[in-house]
Amino acid sequence: MARGRTAPRLVDVAERAGVSLATASRALSGREGVSPAVAERVQAVAAELGYVVNAHARSLAGGSASIVGLIVHQIDDPYFSEIAAGVISVAYEHGITVQICHSARDPENELRQIRTLVANNVRAIIVAGSGYVGDEVETAAKRELAAFQDTGGRVAVIGRHALRADAVLPDNEDAGAALAEHLVGLGHRQIAIASGTVNLTTVVDRLAGIERALADHGIDIDDLPLVEAEFTRDGGAYAAERILAEHPGSTAIIALNDAMAIGALATLRAHGVAVPSQMSVVGFDDVTVAADLAPSLTTVRLPMAEMGADALMMALKDPSSRPRRRHTGHELMVRDSSGPVRA
Amino acid sequence: MARGRTAPRLVDVAERAGVSLATASRALSGREGVSPAVAERVQAVAAELGYVVNAHARSLAGGSASIVGLIVHQIDDPYFSEIAAGVISVAYEHGITVQICHSARDPENELRQIRTLVANNVRAIIVAGSGYVGDEVETAAKRELAAFQDTGGRVAVIGRHALRADAVLPDNEDAGAALAEHLVGLGHRQIAIASGTVNLTTVVDRLAGIERALADHGIDIDDLPLVEAEFTRDGGAYAAERILAEHPGSTAIIALNDAMAIGALATLRAHGVAVPSQMSVVGFDDVTVAADLAPSLTTVRLPMAEMGADALMMALKDPSSRPRRRHTGHELMVRDSSGPVRA
DNA sequence: AGCGCTTACGAAAGCGCTTACGGCGGCCCG
DNA sequence: CGGGCCGCCGTAAGCGCTTTCGTAAGCGCT
Numbered sequence: 001m002a003r004g005r006t007a008p009r010l011v012d013v014a015e016r017a018g019v020s021l022a023t024a025s026r027a028l029s030g031r032e033g034v035s036p037a038v039a040e041r042v043q044a045v046a047a048e049l050g051y052v053v054n055a056h057a058r059s060l061a062g063g064s065a066s067i068v069g070l071i072v073h074q075i076d077d078p079y080f081s082e083i084a085a086g087v088i089s090v091a092y093e094h095g096i097t098v099q100i101c102h103s104a105r106d107p108e109n110e111l112r113q114i115r116t117l118v119a120n121n122v123r124a125i126i127v128a129g130s131g132y133v134g135d136e137v138e139t140a141a142k143r144e145l146a147a148f149q150d151t152g153g154r155v156a157v158i159g160r161h162a163l164r165a166d167a168v169l170p171d172n173e174d175a176g177a178a179l180a181e182h183l184v185g186l187g188h189r190q191i192a193i194a195s196g197t198v199n200l201t202t203v204v205d206r207l208a209g210i211e212r213a214l215a216d217h218g219i220d221i222d223d224l225p226l227v228e229a230e231f232t233r234d235g236g237a238y239a240a241e242r243i244l245a246e247h248p249g250s251t252a253i254i255a256l257n258d259a260m261a262i263g264a265l266a267t268l269r270a271h272g273v274a275v276p277s278q279m280s281v282v283g284f285d286d287v288t289v290a291a292d293l294a295p296s297l298t299t300v301r302l303p304m305a306e307m308g309a310d311a312l313m314m315a316l317k318d319p320s321s322r323p324r325r326r327h328t329g330h331e332l333m334v335r336d337s338s339g340p341v342r343a
Numbered sequence: 344m345a346r347g348r349t350a351p352r353l354v355d356v357a358e359r360a361g362v363s364l365a366t367a368s369r370a371l372s373g374r375e376g377v378s379p380a381v382a383e384r385v386q387a388v389a390a391e392l393g394y395v396v397n398a399h400a401r402s403l404a405g406g407s408a409s410i411v412g413l414i415v416h417q418i419d420d421p422y423f424s425e426i427a428a429g430v431i432s433v434a435y436e437h438g439i440t441v442q443i444c445h446s447a448r449d450p451e452n453e454l455r456q457i458r459t460l461v462a463n464n465v466r467a468i469i470v471a472g473s474g475y476v477g478d479e480v481e482t483a484a485k486r487e488l489a490a491f492q493d494t495g496g497r498v499a500v501i502g503r504h505a506l507r508a509d510a511v512l513p514d515n516e517d518a519g520a521a522l523a524e525h526l527v528g529l530g531h532r533q534i535a536i537a538s539g540t541v542n543l544t545t546v547v548d549r550l551a552g553i554e555r556a557l558a559d560h561g562i563d564i565d566d567l568p569l570v571e572a573e574f575t576r577d578g579g580a581y582a583a584e585r586i587l588a589e590h591p592g593s594t595a596i597i598a599l600n601d602a603m604a605i606g607a608l609a610t611l612r613a614h615g616v617a618v619p620s621q622m623s624v625v626g627f628d629d630v631t632v633a634a635d636l637a638p639s640l641t642t643v644r645l646p647m648a649e650m651g652a653d654a655l656m657m658a659l660k661d662p663s664s665r666p667r668r669r670h671t672g673h674e675l676m677v678r679d680s681s682g683p684v685r686a
Numbered sequence: 687a688g689c690g691c692t693t694a695c696g697a698a699a700g701c702g703c704t705t706a707c708g709g710c711g712g713c714c715c716g
Numbered sequence: 717c718g719g720g721c722c723g724c725c726g727t728a729a730g731c732g733c734t735t736t737c738g739t740a741a742g743c744g745c746t
Contacts, residue, residue, distance in 0.1 A: 011703095019725075021702095022726060022728095023725055035724065050490060053703075054403075056703090057731090060400050060703070060732065074428075084445075085445065088418065088445045097456075102427075119396055121399050147393060151350040288576070292576070292608065293636065294636065352733085365735075368735085376693075381694080396732090400701090400731070403703085403732080404735080405701060
């Protein structure tokens with residue numbers, strides 16, 4: 001801070017109001033032990049001077065740092081920005097500010113973000129988005145979070161199984177099952193999967209649900225083509241490209257999130273493949289735009305904003321001895337991108 | 344911070360390494376004046392203890408707080424989340440963390456966010472998104488920002504004319520002109536406008552460009568139907584609804600951003616109006632999904648991520664005496680949602 | 687050996703705030 | 717009318733860090 005020595009401090013307010021530092025502090029943070037008259041005067045002076053408390057000093061001195069950290073994989077992915085919006089709205093009601101970090105789906109980076117948040121003395125850390133399967137850095141991150149909790153920090157995760165933290169868990173497996181069930185019900189058997197990288201637990205969970213539902217109908221998921229790609233729009237476009245080229249008999253594509261589904265739809269359109277008459281496409285999440293695509297996307301709705309809000313509320317509540325888990329429901333949104341398999 | 348009295352402090356590291364506080368501090372922040380041997384030892388101890396510097400204490404003590412604030416209107420709007428991604432990527436390279444605030448397009452709220460950021464001792468504040476026309480609170484915000492600058496803070500704005508701050512300015516007016524030009528070139532004369540609330544400078548600027556281009560062709564914008572609504576997807580849907588009902592002769596809709604255009608397309612689809620054969624639709628921004636809509640959206644591309652990146656870089660550079668302004672170009676993306684007016 | 691110079695390091699003074707702790711009136715009660 | 721209690725407020729001790737300043741040691745030179 002190369003601050004040029006201005007910005008009113010608490011002393012300035014105190015002096016001007018003719019009270020001590022302690023009284024000014026109490027008056028401004030609305031603590032008791034100050035007569036109404038004095039409190040009002042101090043507040044008036046503060047307003048007049050445009051005083052804002054230095055949050056760092058406050059936090060250092062033991063006042064509660066009213067800031068929480070949110071770590072997302074990719075802020076410009078609607079899935080995460082909708083979660084962020086949910087977190088922010090609750091934070092706002094509580095007068096808390098949110099510091100958003102963006103890990104770019106790099107576990108190493110995520111670890112760094114966690115460290116930064118801890119260094120910023122945040123009250124809580126919310127980690128949104130899939131965990132990483134079998135990643136060593138991931139466990140380093142877990143250690144870091146555990147240490148944070150040991151020192152009184154709160155942690156909540158969204159869509160990630162974690163040891164000791166409160167968690168909001170979307171029902172990825174059941175959602176996958178619902179989607180697979182839907183397609184099978186429409187007569188599809190030649191189903192291709194546009195998958196995100198399988199080091200993501202979300203991907204693994206969704207696949208597990210799909211596998212289960214298909215097995216109920218005597219279909220072995222291992223017999224189905226699965227293209228692994230980035231968990232993004234472009235990944236979906238690429239996966240669809242390969243599915244078209246290598247598995248021309250497919251009648252449906254399950255994309256493991258809406259971003260991939262959008263990419264897949266783009267590829268299909270480019271190749272003149274009609275959806276859903278020639279190919280059904282389904283996704284996961286129900287991002288806002290899913291309903292506005294043409295054809296509108298059949299997907300499984302996850303209440304992202306609500307998940308974000310819930311996670312923060314859990315983190316704000318007094319810690320429970322045992323981690324809370326809230327399982328979110330899912331809702332199959334049947335729209336125009338899926339239809340009966342062509343005769 | 345109800346931290347339960349743990350978390351290693353600098354003293355702990357210093358003691359353990361057998362050096363003074365000062366030396367430990369210097370060693371860890373890589374300042375000179377420490378012998379390589381000692382520096383290495385201190386760093387080893389710090390790593391061993393899992394020490395992370397308390398950013399608040401550092402900032403208080405005069406170390407630079409490596410945090411910048413970003414204020415956006417709506418984080419779950421792709422326009423803003425793409426800007427945020429741009430800001431974050433640059434921040435990351437510089438080891439800076441970004442605190443994102445979301446003003447929900449409420450100037451009052453925005454003012455509060457600015458105050459919070461100032462209180463958090465941020466190094467810079469980036470304000471993204473349109474300013475508000477003739478809003479008193481807006482000028483309060485300006486005062487606050489000016490005070491922040493006076494105390495050494497840096498300010499950059501994106502898409503907003505500001506007095507003394509560096510600014511990244513999308514070419515809203517020319518973009519509007521280009522779009523209007525495009526439609527007129529296709530033969531459209533009965534053009535309806537789905538406008539965001541006209542208290543937003545972005546809206547005003549875009550309208551000005553449209554007006555100019557239309558005037559060149561002898562069309563008076565005031566003769567055209569304009570529906571004012573929220574600057575969002577739902578606003579666009581509503582505006583299209585009214586345009587359809589009240590101005591059935593329209594052959595084209597200019598939505599003042601892509602979100603509104605998406606809403607408008609949804610309404611048109613619901614009413615069975617073919618795009619572009621019965622109605623052309625164009626938007627502004629070129630959010631990622633615009634190209635993936637069906638029909639793909641004709642729009643004017645603004646380089647959001649780049650704008651965010653530029654804004655942060657300007658804010659990081661040493662202050663110039665005069666505010667810098669960087670005008671971003673625009674690029675007309677002609678896609679499938681606009682076509683010649685039907686004979 | 688003595689001089690000045692550089693370099694490595696330590697002591698201590700805060701940064702702006704919160705919060706014990708203690709003092710000083712006024713009130714009630716006996 | 718005095719003692720105790722309570723409500724209001726001031727004094728001062730830090731929170732964990734950076735940084736100025738000072739000191740001691742090491743160097744090359746005369």
